[in-house]
Amino acid sequence: MFIRHARAALPGLAVALIPFSVSTAHEIVGNRFFPATLGIDDPGVNDELSLPTVSSFHTGDDPSFRQRDFSGEFSKRITEAFAISIGSTYSFLHPPGGPTGTGAHGFQNVDTTFKYRVFKDAEHEFVMSVGLSVEWGGTGADSVGADPFNTYTPTVYFGKGFGDLPDTLSWLRPVAVTGQVGYAIPGRRSTTTFGVDPDSGEMTSDTQFHPNVLNWGATIQYSMPYLKSAVVDLGLPDFVNRMIPLVEATLQTPIANTLTSGTMTTGTINPGVxxxxxxxQLGVEALIPINRQSGTRVGVIGQLHLYLDDIDPRGIGRPLFGGPVQPASPFARN
Structure with a gap:
């Protein structure tokens, strides 16, 4: 879960869909376990806690700032298919060439997210969710760039495993892809600031337009737990059999109200494990900017992610409406 990462859902759909049967922990579809990923949100609906997520990178500003982020996010299922999460990020911005300890720091805006799983196909290892993310303007610090207005991002999430491939392609069965497409809509179209020209003494104004942005991304993963349990056991050490190498792409493209922002796509490619x-689960990834406007150096992100539905299936890991979850380790199902 990266800075201003949009985890989302549609809250109104859950009211009439409250199951009172035993549910399953984590997003496991057939034999496929979809892990939580660091750059984009996974398609699952779970009880989980990401704390901490830590990243360090250089911004695409000119001159470039070094930014360090420390964030956390808590997700809670209301029903087996509907969850609400809340999270925020504390940022440190260090100016180029400045002494240690200088620069701005403070919280980014709080994000509240609502997510509903709409489709699940165990045979083809496919899952899709829809969502809505709300970034609450004014809850963060101006000094680190937190906007004073809300931003609303409806989002679609999906995941597809390749366990249904034929035997001739069995080595590709551990592969899975996930993705998300969201449309961020600022609550304010523009902001105008006023000042005084120091030479002429005349009043000046500057208008900044806030674009609508397409937030899109995907991952490709190779599950070693799936390889061992569903394809072939190579006799590798247990440490290796618990790994999921992956590559993520997190991208943003302004597509409306772009008079002052332009329409250039920015983002990063994130290889990791x-x-x-x-x-x-533990995760670490490199953050490789796709262009100069995305950053000036390769960064890094790491995360500790806790499965609350396995840690306490009859307590905090249980949906508010529904029966206790059945712990569903990826090693038991994959």
Whole structure:
């Protein structure tokens, strides 16, 4: 979960869909376990806690600032298919050439997210969710760039495993792809600031337009737990069998109200690896800017992610409306 990462859903759909049967922890579709990813949101609906997520990178500003982020996010299922999450990020911005300890710091805006799983196909290892993310303007600090207005991002998430491939392509069965497409709509079209020209003494104004932005991204993963349990056991060490190497892409494209922003796509390509335990996972990825406007150096992001539905399936990991979850380790199902 990266800075201003949009995890989302549609809250109104859940009211008439409250199941009172036993549910399953994590997003496991057939034999496929979809892990939480660091750059984009996974398609699952779960009880989970990401704390901390830590990143360090250089911004695309001119001159470029070094930014360090520390964030956390808590997700809670209301029903088996509907969850609400809340998270925020604390940012440190260091100017180029400045002494240690200088620069701005403070919280980014709080994000509240609503997410509903609309489709799940166990045979073809496919899942899709829809969502709505709300970034609450004015809850963060101006000094780190937090907007004073709300931003609303309806989003579609999907995941597809390739376990249904024929035997001749069995080595590709551990592969999975996930993705998301969101449309960020600022609550304010523009902001105008006024000042005084120091030479002429005349009043000046500057208008900044806030664009609508397409937030899109995808991952490609190779699940070693799936390889061992559903394809072939190569006799590798347990540490290796718990790994999921992956590459993520997180991209943003302004597409409306772009008079002052332009329409250039920015983002990063993030190669990395996840290590999956029984009740938690660890992840680390590089952050490779796709162009100068996306950043000036390769950064890094790491995360500790806790599976609350496995840690406490009858307590905090249980949906508010529904039965207790059945722990569903990826190693038992994959």
């Amino acid at each position: 996840l290590w999956v335990g029984n009740t938690y």
